[in-house]
Amino acid sequence: MKRYTDFLKDSKFIQWQLLPDDALNKYWQDFTEHYPESEKEIQRAIVYLKHEGLNKSSLDETERALLFDKIQATIWNRQQTKQRRLFWYAAAAVSLLVIGLILFYTQREDVMIPTDKELIVGELLNSEDIQLITSEESITFQNDIDVKLSEKGKAEIMQKNKGTQEIDIRQNQLSTLIIPYGKRSTLTLADGSKVWLNSGSVLEFPAQFGSKKREIGLRSGEMYIEVTPDQNKPFFVHTSNFNVKVYGTKFNLSNYTGSPQTVVLVEGSVSLQSTSQKELFITPNEKAVYSGSGTFATQKVDVNQFISWKEGYLSFDKTPITEVLQQIGRYYNLSFDYEQDVNLQKRTCSGKIYLSENMDNVMSTIGLLSSTIYTRIDNQIFISHKPL
Numbered sequence: 001m002k003r004y005t006d007f008l009k010d011s012k013f014i015q016w017q018l019l020p021d022d023a024l025n026k027y028w029q030d031f032t033e034h035y036p037e038s039e040k041e042i043q044r045a046i047v048y049l050k051h052e053g054l055n056k057s058s059l060d061e062t063e064r065a066l067l068f069d070k071i072q073a074t075i076w077n078r079q080q081t082k083q084r085r086l087f088w089y090a091a092a093a094v095s096l097l098v099i100g101l102i103l104f105y106t107q108r109e110d111v112m113i114p115t116d117k118e119l120i121v122g123e124l125l126n127s128e129d130i131q132l133i134t135s136e137e138s139i140t141f142q143n144d145i146d147v148k149l150s151e152k153g154k155a156e157i158m159q160k161n162k163g164t165q166e167i168d169i170r171q172n173q174l175s176t177l178i179i180p181y182g183k184r185s186t187l188t189l190a191d192g193s194k195v196w197l198n199s200g201s202v203l204e205f206p207a208q209f210g211s212k213k214r215e216i217g218l219r220s221g222e223m224y225i226e227v228t229p230d231q232n233k234p235f236f237v238h239t240s241n242f243n244v245k246v247y248g249t250k251f252n253l254s255n256y257t258g259s260p261q262t263v264v265l266v267e268g269s270v271s272l273q274s275t276s277q278k279e280l281f282i283t284p285n286e287k288a289v290y291s292g293s294g295t296f297a298t299q300k301v302d303v304n305q306f307i308s309w310k311e312g313y314l315s316f317d318k319t320p321i322t323e324v325l326q327q328i329g330r331y332y333n334l335s336f337d338y339e340q341d342v343n344l345q346k347r348t349c350s351g352k353i354y355l356s357e358n359m360d361n362v363m364s365t366i367g368l369l370s371s372t373i374y375t376r377i378d379n380q381i382f383i384s385h386k387p388l
Contacts, residue, residue: 002038004045017046130183132157135173147177148188153207169207177203179221181333182357184310189216191228193235196310198222199331200256209233222254224310227268241290242274252306256330261290264306272296312355318348321370328366329381332359336381344370344383 007013016024129140143160153171179201187195201221217238229248237244249268272280276294288296308315321344375382
């Protein structure tokens with residue numbers, strides 16, 4: 001059954017909400033009669049669209065008609081391949097935000113700076129599919145993907161067990177790669193720098209870099225990156241609170257909502273720049289934690305514990321089970337409840353836990369390590385003592 005986020009990406013649904021007519025009304029009436037189980041999700045999409053999108057815009061009838069023309073002009077994309085889904089969009093003059101898929105940018109020769117409209121991706125991160133969003137369309141993938149950008153503005157996409165396809169990406173626009181919970185992917189940028197993206201991540205990137213700077217943005221999630229050195233074009237990774245300036249290096253950046261933002265340097269040199277602190281340099285095998293007030297706390301760490309996820313496993317050394325569960329919950333988008341007499345804080349874990357596609361395999365490993373059992377209801381895990 002379709003979820004309401006699917007309807008929000010359906011061009012015919014958007015047309016119906018923006019410019020309803022008798023034909024569209026009949027189409028959606030017939031649709032709900034044929035698929036009555038979808039009516040609740042359709043109503044949810046309508047409410048979300050009106051409250052989060054249309055009510056926040058200043059579209060008059062002329063602008064709505066222009067948007068309608070843009071939708072009509074790009075419908076042919078749906079017929080090109082079953083995997084490509086039409087992504088409706090508007091120019092900067094049309095100030096419309098539906099579910100955060102539309103971004104507006106002030107463009108200069110060397111950098112594209114996002115305006116104050118932030119990307120809202122909560123529901124998309126809960127999706128089962130990876131999404132590559134360009135300025136013209138949204139392409140979905142069921143399995144992990146490897147994306148390679150060329151200097152000519154083309155993207156070669158290899159999907160696990162699905163083969164390879166190639167698409168064109170506009171050079172003067174940012175694209176967005178959304179990795180939902182439970183998936184991982186890689187992206188090789190036009191300069192050869194390689195990015196590994198963890199579960200629940202959103203990365204913004206250009207098809208090509210400008211003549212003076214190389215810039216990408218991690219809006220949420222976690223990435224490990226190996227940056228190709230170029231002394232003439234510094235590399236920056238932007239987050240909501242600080243920027244990382246790269247001097248040819250390997251490092252891990254974690255930017256999950258509800259968790260401290262961290263940078264772990266593996267090799268080379270980076271500096272951290274926030275609005276309220278001078279440029280801070282960190283050294284290899286050092287972790288910097290953003291305090292929330294513009295400052296950073298640093299400490300020496302075993303970097304393997306922070307980058308092993310890109311190889312498909314989590315590495316622990318006498319780590320409290322509660323911290324282990326926090327990482328697993330973040331990867332699979334789960335929450336944990338414990339019985340009052342289950343004291344996991346005193347129990348630790350050392351070794352590796354492989355990030356299986358089957359979450360039950362992972363939880364069985366946790367049960368063996370902590371002598372507990374679990375029950376799952378939707379995305380919530382209840383942990384209790386193992387019966388004697």
